[in-house]
Amino acid sequence: MPSNTAAYLLGPKLPLEVRPAPYHSPEDDEIVIKNGAIAINPADPIVQSTGAEMFQLKYPDVVGEDVAGEVCEIGSNVTRFKTGDRVFGMGLWMGKPGYKGAAFQAYTVLKETMAAPIPASMSYESAAVFPLGMCSSGGGLFGKEYLALDYPSLTPKPNGKTLLVYSGSSSLGSNAIQLAVAAGYEVITTASPKNFDLCKKLGASQVFDYNSSTIAEDLIAAFKGKVSAGAIAIGSMFAEGNGASAAEVCLRVAKESEGAKFVAMAMQFPEEKIPEGVIAKWIMEDVHSSGVGKMLFEFLPEALAQNKYKVAPEPLVVGKGLENLQAGIDAVMKGVSAKKIVVTM
Ligand SMILES: NC(=O)c1ccc[n+]([C@@H]2O[C@H](COP(=O)([O-])OP(=O)(O)OC[C@H]3O[C@@H](n4cnc5c(N)ncnc54)[C@H](OP(=O)(O)O)[C@@H]3O)[C@@H](O)[C@H]2O)c1
Missing domain, CATH: 3.40.50.720 (NAD(P)-binding Rossmann-like Domain)
Known part of the structure; x- marks a missing residue:
């Protein structure tokens, strides 16, 4: 079993801290990916500063939504992916104790329906800009x-x-x-x-x-x-x-x-x-339960492959490794214009 690390939130307003973390194997309808790039969203600084109540955090906790990386394990019912595939997806962490679906770690568990293959010519940092947006x-x-x-x-x-x-x-x-x-x-x-x-x-x-x-x-x-x-x-x-x-x-x-x-x-x-x-x-749509997420993750790879969808906002890579996620959150706090802040792994 791979050894995992995560960037932990230890309490409200405290900087992220990288520590060893449990590795979670997938359930039947899930895949595990080894993250190659993680994007930061405005929600992340909001979560860091407002914390537990609004977002149902249980400190120490791990958050983050947007990932792209390589599939390293698949659940028994998964048909869309195999190990070694390059994918991007949205991690589901909110209100889900155990943080296995959080983006801010080396390995993230994704629902099969909340992930999609990355076109061969596309980098992980480009693919990571899409999921939450x-x-x-x-x-x-x-x-x-x-x-x-x-x-x-x-x-x-x-x-x-x-x-x-x-x-x-x-x-x-x-x-x-x-x-x-x-x-x-x-x-x-x-x-x-x-x-x-x-x-x-x-x-x-x-x-x-x-x-x-x-x-x-x-x-x-x-x-x-x-x-x-x-x-x-x-x-x-x-x-x-x-x-x-x-x-x-x-x-x-x-x-x-x-x-x-x-x-x-x-x-x-x-x-x-x-x-x-x-x-x-x-907007509080549960895109996983409603099927809107599945529809989007089926549409986007085809649209990207046919050059009918653009990488936007363009990624702005601020560093490499989980240690740089805090710099990414700080960059989002300063404000961006038509850019998505990304950390590569
Ligand atoms: N479920 C939800 O409801 C949900 C989910 C995700 C995010 N959000 C919220 O949605 C908002 C946008 O998130 P995002 O990730 O798309 O943000 P983002 O990409 O970081 O937003 C940056 C953009 O905001 C524009 N902007 C700056 N000030 C503005 C203003 N006063 N009025 C209109 N646009 C302005 C800028 O446009 P220019 O550079 O062209 O000026 C810039 O390109 C955030 O407040 C976030 O918290 C809500």
Whole structure:
């Protein structure tokens, strides 16, 4: 049995500490991967600073979501993978004691349905950028309790509807644009001007500067004459109220546009501020149980293989080894623009 190590959270606000950790063998529907790259998400510094209660941590605990690496063991019912395959996937750790699905360790256990093969030409650090960004935006876009959009396809047919993706250069936003376009929707998005070209390359038809004082009016004008599919409000963990302006603008646009008056929110938002006639819901889709995760992990490798999906945000490697995960968390805390912070192993 391989010897495992993990970067432990020992208490709220304490830096990660690398220590020996138990190695977990897979259950019937699981695989174990030896991590080659681990990506960091805004959730990770939030978990580190807010800790136990909100995220059901049991110190010492191990967290992290995004991994890419080599399959080293498979469960008895696994048919999609064999040992030696290069895969990426989303670790399920939240509220699951035993942290076997956490990313911040040398070996991570993944559900077979929450992983996908990596195209031969793609590096582990590129593949590690997708899982949480894709699954969180996918939950908001395709979850039946959320925007319930049509599923993505390799041969999309325009369906005449337009989606607002607020924060198109973010990890969630880059995935939301690509997934919605692959599902046949027109996408209007927001970003800083330096990322307009990127958003267009990802498939957005129009991009607006969210720093403009007229952003709401600009978007309302852009939706005139269109049928809205709703909005996904992403924003930033650094914006006041964790993306309050993203939420407020999306709610205004949804209220004043024809079509779906639904905003999938990547943040909590006060109920009393939601305008009448609009539904807004914090994205909490359990993509593993609902099947949205399985759909996404089946779609993405095909789309990547056919060059119909781009690596976005691009990885920014900040170091090698579990010891550098704390530097990765610190880099996310400083804020990134169209980049995913990654540590290689
Ligand atoms: N289930 C969930 O609800 C869920 C899951 C995962 C993440 N989240 C939350 O979703 C948010 C985005 O996560 P992520 O991983 O996609 O973030 P990220 O990639 O780290 O976000 C960076 C991007 O945020 C954009 N940005 C900065 N300030 C902004 C503002 N005031 N309004 C709009 N965009 C702004 C920047 O765009 P420019 O550089 O173009 O300015 C930058 O490209 C975070 O708050 C995270 O906590 C929620």
